[in-house]
Amino acid sequence: MANAREHILSRLPDAQPAPHSWQEPFAPISTLLPSDRRRTLFADKLAQNKATFSEVLARKSIPGAVARHVAKQGYAGKVILGQSLAALPWDVVDLECHWVSGENDLPLEDGLMMVSDCFAAAAETGTIITRSDQHQDSRLNFVARHHCVVLDERDLLGPYEDIWVHMQSQQKAMPRSVNFITGPSRTADIEQTIELGAHGPASLHIILVRAESTRPESGEL
Amino acid sequence: MDVTSRQFSDKAHQALRDTVLQKALGHIEEGFVEARKNAAANLPEFEELRDRGRDIRAHVIEHLGAYLRQFEDQVYAQGGRVHWARDAAEARQIVAEICAEQGARTIAKSKSMVTEEIELVSHLEAQGLKAVETDLGEYIIQLREEKPSHIIAPVIHLSKEQVSETFHEHHQIHGFEDKLTERAELVAQARSVLRETFMDADVGITGANFLVAETGSVVLVTNEGNADLVTSLPDTHIVVTGIEKVVPTLNACHTLLRLLVRSATGQETTTYTSFLTGPKRPKDANGPSNFHVVLVDNGRSAMINTQNREMLHCIRCGACLNHCPIYANIGGHAYGSVYPGPMGAVLTPQLAGLADSVDLPNASTFCGKCEAVCPVRIPLPKMMRHWRESEFEQHLTPTGMRFGLGVWSWLGRHPALYRLVQRCARLGMRVLARNGWIKALPLAGKGWTAWRDMRAPDGESFQSQWAKRGKKEPA
The missing domain is CATH 3.40.50.10420 (NagB/RpiA/CoA transferase-like)
Structure with a gap:
């Protein structure tokens, strides 16, 4: 059907666009905030979208935060961990952990708690953003029953447009998948009433690792 | 694209009598209309x-x-x-x-x-x-x-x-x-x-x-x-x-x-x-x-140089369906097309042919709400009006309506006679009215008054009020 392409294109206006303004970001003013207020907006939007939220002061405290979340959910099964979290001190908590080591190693059955990293978040709507690469199995975001996501505060941005600038600073190539995730999976197909856990996770918890510059001077979070 | 839009009128009547459907459609107001209003305001x-x-x-x-x-x-x-x-x-x-x-x-x-x-x-x-x-x-x-x-x-x-x-x-x-x-x-x-x-x-x-x-x-x-x-x-x-x-x-x-x-x-x-x-x-x-x-493509490239070009701007949000008084009363199936509501009334004749879907661009009160809520400001009522013009040009309009439009058009070009007919109609409607409402209207067929009453003319006509104001724009 090679000539289908020519046939269709011959019927379309083909002028090369002159330089235009669509490259420029147009972000809502409410999303352009200093870091402390950005954190507040992010937490508000997470709550609005039915996600939960906790904070830790350092990456080494992540296993403890996961254990607290697991207990709060009343979850008793094994906890599936993304590859990028393998180096953390999981031996200090009493969890049955499974570190995903390769493509065929991710359990796909329903009902599991899964923990993974994200590469950025947009405070605009309380959205975490993951990208596929050699360490990130994108399926983990969608097959879990309970999803727990670790976010470094230095990766918490304001509007969506900043996500791409942030990514460009780390890699030039577009990843296969970039997933913007806002709260747990839901559907309102039956009688326009929202039910959580349609196909993806029924619960979403974010663990924010505070940046050194914004950490409170003393005290536990 | 196969459509069953020729049955629009029958299916719309069935839909109005379907109590389960009517209850289901009641969710649109809170689920979509209110939600959109709040989101836009925020x-x-x-x-x-x-x-x-x-x-x-x-x-x-x-x-x-x-x-x-x-x-x-x-x-x-x-x-x-x-x-x-x-x-x-x-x-x-x-x-x-x-x-x-x-x-x-x-x-x-x-x-x-x-x-x-x-x-x-x-x-x-x-x-x-x-x-x-x-x-x-x-x-x-x-x-x-x-x-x-x-x-x-x-x-x-x-x-x-x-x-x-x-x-x-x-x-x-x-x-x-x-x-x-x-x-x-x-x-x-x-x-x-x-x-x-x-x-x-x-x-x-x-x-x-x-x-x-x-x-x-x-x-x-x-x-x-x-x-x-x-x-x-x-x-x-x-x-x-x-x-x-x-x-x-x-x-x-x-x-x-x-x-x-x-x-x-x-x-x-x-x-x-x-x-x-x-x-x-x-x-x-x-x-x-x-x-x-x-x-x-499937008909899209053919829209570029037509009056329906702007329909290609559509991002398929469904807001025009949610806000349409016709859609909200009959639901989507009556339209007989996968694209119902105002956007469907413009798109379906383009994709399936006007002859098979001529009722759809007529299924509008032209209240303008669809255009008012369209996120990319598509002038849907104008485009439905274009389809009605095409319908007339292609002789798809029923004979009775065509005759009526012809009479109206002729009268419009004879102002003195138009005013005389209008005066007679106003008097006639007052005679038919009970407490300001008419329950059955001759010449309009049963259709119009089967579902609602007609308001009897109140006071003077627009033209006579306009004449009294000295044809000036109101302040």
């Missing part, structure tokens, strides 16, 4: 975004060929393939061939109006493939062998009880024998049944909400997460979408996404917004090995 830039959204869409259509070439180049650069389909048959054949190449038996599908338009699933099933819709609403429709009645809420016409009956009938083979009564239980059961489909599927088929020219990305929005399972579990991903869906840049895409979701469901964003670009990279932890995009 974003100060909303009106400015609408202007920008309209400008982006107009710009894209102005340079559609160039942007599609750029998109195509980017998809190939990332290791994907692009296919072009002139019509529905070509699109179906392309998809069937890819499925055959992969030796596919099971296909998981996410919701796509273009695949509804080209009737892809029934075609694949006829080839012996098992193609399963995974969006909850589309899945219910597929089990019931119905068509969607709304472009974003396919089962808005059904009650919980009807869904329960459908699942009870079809899920017993999966070991679910009890009849469910709660929504949460119905959602959980569908999740369980469809998880098997995701795991078994060899091919995943999706539509696209947008195509990004600068990166070759396909953008998908869902709340359920089904599209993400469809695009991350099977080894082949096929995107089937219309040629008009392209946008220049990621930043332009975010402007349209902010508009799309607020206008559609009143959310600020959907739960999942995914930017998918080509197949799995060599070192990636996972992802489909094959990535195909099928660009479907």
Whole structure:
């Protein structure tokens, strides 16, 4: 059907666009905030979208935060961990952990708690953003029953447009998948009433690792 | 595109008498109309975004060929393939061939109006493939062998009880024998049944909400997460979408996404917004090995140089359906087209021919609400009016109406006579009225007063009031 392409294109206006303004970001003013207020907006939007939220002061405290979340959910099964979290001190908590080591190693059955990293978040709507690469199995975001996501505060941005600038600073190539995730999976197909856990996770918890510059001077979070 | 829009009048009457449907349609006001209103009010830039959204869409259509070439180049650069389909048959054949190449038996599908338009699933099933819709609403429709009645809420016409009956009938083979009564239980059961489909599927088929020219990305929005399972579990991903869906840049895409979701469901964003670009990279932890995009024309290029060009700006949010007094009273099935409501009343005659869908552009009170809420400001009433003009020109208007319009037109060109007739009619209507209302109107047939009373003329005519004011503009 090679000539289908020519046939269709011959019927379309083909002028090369002159330089235009669509490259420029147009972000809502409410999303352009200093870091402390950005954190507040992010937490508000997470709550609005039915996600939960906790904070830790350092990456080494992540296993403890996961254990607290697991207990709060009343979850008793094994906890599936993304590859990028393998180096953390999981031996200090009493969890049955499974570190995903390769493509065929991710359990796909329903009902599991899964923990993974994200590469950025947009405070605009309380959205975490993951990208596929050699360490990130994108399926983990969608097959879990309970999803727990670790976010470094230095990766918490304001509007969506900043996500791409942030990514460009780390890699030039577009990843296969970039997933913007806002709260747990839901559907309102039956009688326009929202039910959580349609196909993806029924619960979403974010663990924010505070940046050194914004950490409170003393005290536990 | 096959339509049953010739039965519009009969089906609309049936819909008005269908008490289950009427109750279901009652959810639109709170579920969509109020939600959109709040979402728009909570974003100060909303009106400015609408202007920008309209400008982006107009710009894209102005340079559609160039942007599609750029998109195509980017998809190939990332290791994907692009296919072009002139019509529905070509699109179906392309998809069937890819499925055959992969030796596919099971296909998981996410919701796509273009695949509804080209009737892809029934075609694949006829080839012996098992193609399963995974969006909850589309899945219910597929089990019931119905068509969607709304472009974003396919089962808005059904009650919980009807869904329960459908699942009870079809899920017993999966070991679910009890009849469910709660929504949460119905959602959980569908999740369980469809998880098997995701795991078994060899091919995943999706539509696209947008195509990004600068990166070759396909953008998908869902709340359920089904599209993400469809695009991350099977080894082949096929995107089937219309040629008009392209946008220049990621930043332009975010402007349209902010508009799309607020206008559609009143959310600020959907739960999942995914930017998918080509197949799995060599070192990636996972992802489909094959990535195909099928660009479907099916009547779209023919719209470019017509009065309906702006319909190509549509981003399929469904706001015009939700706010239409006709749609809200009869639902989507009466329209007899996969595209119902005001956007469907413009699009269906274009895709299926005016002769088969002539009632649709007439199914409007011209209240203007559709244009007032359209995120990209498409002048839908103007376009429906164009179709009514075409109807008259093509002699599709019924003889009686044509005669009436002829008389009206002749009278309009004879002002003295027009005023005389108007005066007589006013007097006649006052005689017929009881307490200011007329229950049966001669000459208008039974239709008009069967559903509502006619207000009797009150006081003087517009023309005489105008004359008294000295033909001045009011202050």
